[in-house]
Amino acid sequence: MENAQQQATERAGSLPQAVVLALARHQKYARGLPAGLRGNLAYVDFGGVALVGLRLQSLVAPGANFSGCNLSNTDLQFADLFGANLEAANCSGTNFHRSDLRGVKLRGAILVGANFQGADLRPGFLVAAPTKLSGASLSETSFSGANLQQAEMSRANL
Numbered sequence: 313m314e315n316a317q318q319q320a321t322e323r324a325g326s327l328p329q330a331v332v333l334a335l336a337r338h339q340k341y342a343r344g345l346p347a348g349l350r351g352n353l354a355y356v357d358f359g360g361v362a363l364v365g366l367r368l369q370s371l372v373a374p375g376a377n378f379s380g381c382n383l384s385n386t387d388l389q390f391a392d393l394f395g396a397n398l399e400a401a402n403c404s405g406t407n408f409h410r411s412d413l414r415g416v417k418l419r420g421a422i423l424v425g426a427n428f429q430g431a432d433l434r435p436g437f438l439v440a441a442p443t444k445l446s447g448a449s450l451s452e453t454s455f456s457g458a459n460l461q462q463a464e465m466s467r468a469n470l
Contacts, residue, residue, distance in 0.1 A: 326361065327356075327358065327361060331353065331356055331358075334349075334351045334352075334353055335351060335353075335363075335366070335368075337349040337351065338350060338351030338368060338371060339366065339367055339368075341370075342367040342368065342369050342370070342387070343367065350370060350371075350372065351368070351371050351372065351373070352372045352373075353371065353372065353373045353376055354372065354373060354374050354375055354376065355374070355375040355376060355377075356373065356376045356377070357376075357377045358376060358377060358378050358381050359377050359378070359379050359380055359381065360379070360380040360381060361381050361382075362381070362382040363378075363381055363382065363383050363386055364382050364383070364384050364385060364386065365384070365385045365386060366386050366387070367386075367387045368386060368387060368388050368391060369387050369388065369389045369390050369391065369407075370389075370390045370391060371388060371391040371392070371393075372391075372392045373391065373392065373393055373396060374392055374393065374394040374395055374396065374412075375394070375395045375396060376393065376396045376397070377396070377397045378396060378397060378398045378401050379397045379398065379399045379400055379401060379417075380399075380400050380401060381398075381401045381402070382401070382402045383398075383401055383402060383403050383406050384402050384403065384404040384405055384406065385404070385405040385406065386403075386406050386407070387406075387407045388406060388407060388408050388411055389407045389408065389409035389410060389411060389427075390409070390410050390411060391408070391411045391412070392411070392412045393408075393411055393412060393413055393416055394412050394413075394414050394415060394416075395414070395415040395416065396413075396416050396417070397416075397417045398416055398417060398418050398421050399417045399418065399419045399420055399421060399444075400419070400420040400421060401418075401421045401422070402421075402422045403418075403421055403422060403423050403426050404422050404423070404424045404425055404426065405424075405425045405426065406423075406426045406427070407426075407427045408426060408427060408428050408431045409427050409428075409429050409430055409431065410429070410430040410431060411428075411431045411432070412431075412432050413428075413431050413432060413433045414432055414433070414434050414435065415435055416433070416444075417444050418444055418445045418448050419444045419445070419448070420448065421445075421448045422448070423445075423448050423450050423453050424450075424452055424453065425452045425453065426453050426454075427453075427454045428453065428454060428455045428458045429454050429455070429456045429457055429458065430456070430457040430458060431455075431458045431459075432458070432459050433458055433459055433460050433461075433463045434459050434460075434461045434462060434463075435461075435462050444463075444464045445463055445464060445465045445468050448465075448468045448469070450465075450468050450469060
């Protein structure tokens with residue numbers, strides 16, 4: 313088994329094989345390797361899965377469910393996560409640089425050291441609810457240049 317596929321398989325645990333293969337191909341894409349293919353994982357249920365330290369920049373995953381996932385130190389810069397659910401996810405050290413996070417649910421997420429530089433956290437066009445950072449741990453988090461218009465931050469640990 314190739315290294316990228318093996319890495320994705322080990323971390324993805326209970327995901328369907330097609331999703332594991334798409335993650336492995338995306339890892340190759342992110343590294344500029346042959347046979348790489350940008351992942352389109354819209355509306356996939358990743359709930360509770362460990363995706364620690366993966367290179368998922370430019371991933372297309374609007375509406376995906378990452379609730380309870382361990383995404384610590386994962387690179388999601390330039391990702392399309394419009395309307396995704398990241399509630400109670402561990403996003404410590406995760407890179408969301410310039411990602412589309414409109415309408416994302418981050419309630420109870422651990423965001424210590426996460427990078428939101430240039431990220432779009434406004435309410436989404438089809439997702440009228442604001443981005444929810446309620447109860448999120450935001451210490452040492454960078455929001456430099458991020459659009460936080462109407463982002464809900466009640467009970468967030470700043």
